[in-house]
Amino acid sequence: MISYIGEWTWAAWTGKILIILASVSVAISAIVFSQKAIRERKSMHPGKSKTGCIFFVIHFVFLILAAMLLMLLFLRHRFEFMYVWQYSSTDLPIHFLISSFWAGQEGSFLLWAFFQGILGLVLMRTSGRWQAGAMGVYAAAQFFVMSALLGIDLGFMQLGRSPFTLIRETIGDIEGTIFSRPDYLSAITEGNGMNPLLENIWMVIHPPALFLGYASVLAPYSLAIAALIRRKPFDWIPVVLPWVIFAVLTLGVGIILGGMWAYVSLTFGGFWAWDPVENASYIPWITLVAALHLLLVARKRQRGLLLAFVMTLLSYILVLYASLLTRSGILGNTSVHAFGENGLLAQLLITLLFFSILPIILIVRRYRDIHTEVPENFRSREFWMVMGSLIMVLGAFQVAFVTSIPVWNKIFGLNMAPPSNPVAYYNAWQMPFAIVMAVLMGLASFLTYRNSDWSKILKRSLVFFAIAAFIGFIAWVLHFPGKPLYYVYLVSSVFLILVSVDVSIHLVRRSFNPGGMIAHLGIGIFLTGIMLTFANSTVISRNTSRMSLGDTQTNAENQIMFRGDTVEMGPYLAIYSGREEQGRHVYYTLDFYTHTNDTLKKVFSVRPSVNRNEKMGYVYNPSTYNMLFKDIYTYISFAQDGPGFFSLTKASDIALKDTLSVKGFQLILDSLAVETPGTEIDPENVNIIAFFKLFNSNGDFIDTTRAAYIISNGVVNHVDGNFKNAKVGVSFRGVSEQPGTIQISAWEDRPDFIVVKVVINPYINLVWLGTLVTFAGLVLAWFRRRRQVNIKFV
Known part of the structure; x- marks a missing residue:
């Protein structure tokens, strides 16, 4: 048993125990909540489970402590921990050091669990009579996320990976390695560092926002399961609507922040490159938006309830599918965002299957309760809201199918290739969907529920279509002549803008909350900006x-x-x-x-x-x-590249007082000096300094410089010297086997x-304006739905 000097062994054990305690606590919470939900599924006034609540709170306390401990390890540069060593280094500024927390698999799982824990506490206190059923599902989902942090090898599969694993624990036999030394920490003074692709201020903002969005999708899923268990197919809708809007808002913000990061970075292909990982987060957002509109129809007209359930449940399933794609290594060769192979595929697949099969079973058993007619009156708003939702989902399905090509290849042994030009491919497919959706959103805004006067609506629509056609024609002639589909796209998006402005003004005058219309306005501005910006860039x-x-x-x-x-x-x-x-x-x-x-x-x-x-x-x-x-x-x-603006001109051994010809000059090794920390020379810690003189071809003295060969804890560094008067440089590359001889490289100037x-x-600001207006509309809509349901904190 080796007693390691300075190693934070206590932190490794403490962190692992905290994760285990958090996982066990939330598992108990899930069991207690689920048992109560099943017992009281037919009760009109189900009670609350204090025991389930207590264990959920306990789990969150352990989770917070584990997160704080991991952050401490990063801030203190504890490189004996594999996760800290992999993703940080001492030269990182504080904001990047903090974001190293979620730079890898383990930390991002912990971040996801953290946000699910916070939102779980809110759901627990605001879900009222739905608490037991919703929290049973919610806590179970939280357990699956927490299990990804356990780092337990079950033999037949790996159950998660712990962020508190020591480097030496990853090596089977440490005999003969540096880890067999009690003082091995003295040799690990630096970490591997953060991937330079992630050294961007958006790394600090985007992942937390995205994982908050992922976490927020779980609450609607849980409430939908609770409604199926209790056979209350309509009562849950007022409660779930604020959660769905919140999820659309937060996940949308996370996606857009990722787009902004990609816009200011060369490495991710631009604002939206249709990368598989980008698509994986976009698809559940689309189904969430569809779920929101279908829930509004079901609440207002008691129609399309089955579709509302399916879209709500499917959204979280797609979040889990996105996690599978991103984290399993399946997309490792097709996406710059994805993680590599890590042994978590089986665990992620089990999680996905569990939360996919559960709602299927409940929907089949409750089919008679939730099967309602789909709106058939094409003169009604609800009909076109349902049609629009289905078209959105159809567009998302196209993206999902092509994004999943690596999955189809793996399952069926195929050899399909993803699109060679994803941007052109997806744009060609998605533009017709965008055109149809913009027109439907505009027309549906004029319609009323049940029945509408089509003659009046057509007159109003034709006026706005005429204005949109004129504006679109001007933009088309100026920027896209010869591309008729672009003209149709511009007309549809401008039409949506005009209608949304008109209806928003009408709602405000009648003292109604215009949140939905403002969100539609933002979508119209965004679609217009996307076309005018990225189809019109000029080099x-x-x-x-x-x-x-x-x-x-x-x-x-x-x-x-x-x-x-x-x-x-x-x-x-x-x-x-x-x-x-x-x-x-x-x-x-x-x-x-x-x-x-x-x-x-x-x-x-x-x-x-x-x-x-x-x-x-x-x-x-x-x-x-x-x-x-x-x-x-x-x-x-x-x-x-290279020292200053120099290019290599000569590499050679040179002895003390020898002369080397460089670019018409005579380079002389004048002297050598050795610096050591102690009185004796330590080959692991020594500085050797070479002093050089430079003369011209006539023997006239030009300049002096010095170059250093530095060994610090066995690591070699070089400090090069430049003759500024002659624009010649020299680098001390090593010590030769011959006494008094060193290896050097000489450099000469080249144009900078x-x-x-x-x-x-x-017009890129139209893109940013559109996103801000959309999110502002969603915030207004959230406040409206929040006030409409009487939820009290208990």
């Missing part, structure tokens, strides 16, 4: 130098910029004016000018950057200059240049 950089950058497209879209030179880019003149190094990041400053009256006027500057991560590769980060009607989106296609791509994205 203003092009290669005007005599240097070839490769193929025709690359030369047509990229510009070589030498430092200090002025190049023409669209309506601007651009100058690469400088670079600045900040740790691993290099920022390149580009100044943009306009030319008026023979004078240059500086308009703006951008600073694209490069994150130089030696372990995981370089990441190029764009820089965006925001204007009212457009963004100037600039990123580095290529930037020079970068290759950039500059894109104008017009």
Whole structure:
């Protein structure tokens, strides 16, 4: 038994015990709630389960303590823990260090469980007579999430992975390894670091928002199951509506924040690249929106109840399916967002099957209770709301089917390939759905429940269609001539905007809450912005130098910029004016000018950057200059590497006082010095400094410099030297086997240049405005539905 020096063994055991206690507590809570729900399923006034509530609260306390302990491990740089070592390092700023918490599988599961725990407490106190049934299901789902953190090997399958596993625990036999030493921690002074793709401020915001959205979908699912158990098919609707709206809002915010992250990052393919993981979160959002509209129909007209149940339940099942796709490794080769293979496939599949089979059984048993007529009067609002919901789901099904190609390949042994150009493929499929939905949303807004006067509605609709056709024609002629489908798309989205504004004003005048119409208005603005922005982007950089950058497209879209030179880019003149190094990041400053009256006027500057991560590769980060009607989106296609602006010219061994010819100069190794922390030389901790002199071909002295070869705890680093007067550099690469001889590399100057791509994205602010208006409408709708149901905290 080895007693390890400085190891936080207590934290490993404490963390694992806290996860186990939280899992056991929530399992007991699920059992207690479920038993009470089954016993009182026919009671008109079911009671509340104090025992179930107590155990759910206890589980959340243990969960909070486990999360706090894991965060402490990150903040204290406890690299003896595998999860901390994998996703953090000492050079991360505090906001990235905090976000390392959810950078991997284990932490993101814990984050998901945390949000489900918070919302579970709210549901527990506000669900009233639905508490036992809803919380029984909710606590069971929470147990499945918590079990993904247990890290127990059952032999036939792996039950989760613990974030509190020590590195040495992942090695079967530590004999002969560094972990057989009691002081092994002295050799683990640095972590692997965060993936540079994740070193973005949106990493701090997007995952918590998305997992809050995922967590919020569980409450409607749980209430639907409770309604099926109690055979109260209509009574649950007023209670579930605020939860569905909240889930649509939070999951929508999470998705949009991911799009904003992708927009400001090169590595995720743009605002929406139809990546499989993006699609996996988008699909349940669509079914949630469909569920919301179907629930409104069922509440108002007692029609389409079965569809409302199916869409509500399907939304959470699709969240679990999204987790399966993302976390099992199935999408590892088709998505930049997905995790790799990790042994959790069986557990995730069992979870998905359990929560899929349970509602199927209940729906079959309660079919007579929940089967109601689907609205058939095409003159009524409810008919078109149901039709619109089904069209939305049909569009989501197309996305789901193609996204699941890796799943079909795995199940049926197929070899289908995903679309080679996902953006073009999905856009071609989804544009007709968007057009039909925009028109239906506009028309349905004029309709009333039961029956409507179609003559009046057609007159109003034709007026707005005419206005939309005129506005759309202008936009089409200016931006998309020769693309008739784009014109139809623009007319439909502008029509939706006009109708939504008109109906919203009408509702406000009658003192009604216009939340739903405002949300529709936001969708219309968003759809218009998507078309005008991303189908209308203009590349203003092009290669005007005599240097070839490769193929025709690359030369047509990229510009070589030498430092200090002025190049023409669209309506601007651009100058690469400088670079600045900040740790691993290099920022390149580009100044943009306009030319008026023979004078240059500086308009703006951008600073694209490069994150130089030696372990995981370089990441190029764009820089965006925001204007009212457009963004100037600039990123580095290529930037020079190496010490300063030097390229390798010669590598050689050199002895003390020897001379090496470099670029017409004579380089002399003048002297060597050794620095050690103690009185004796420690080969694991030593600095060797080489002093050089440089002379010209006539023997005249030019300059001196020094280069260092540093060994710290067995890790080698280099500090290079530059002869500024001659623009020559030297790097101390190692110690030769010959006494008094070292290995060096000499560098010579080359022109400082970068290759950039500059894109104008017009009207992008319409996209952001549309999302804000949509979410504002959902917030108003939530308050309306919240006031309509008498839910008290108990």
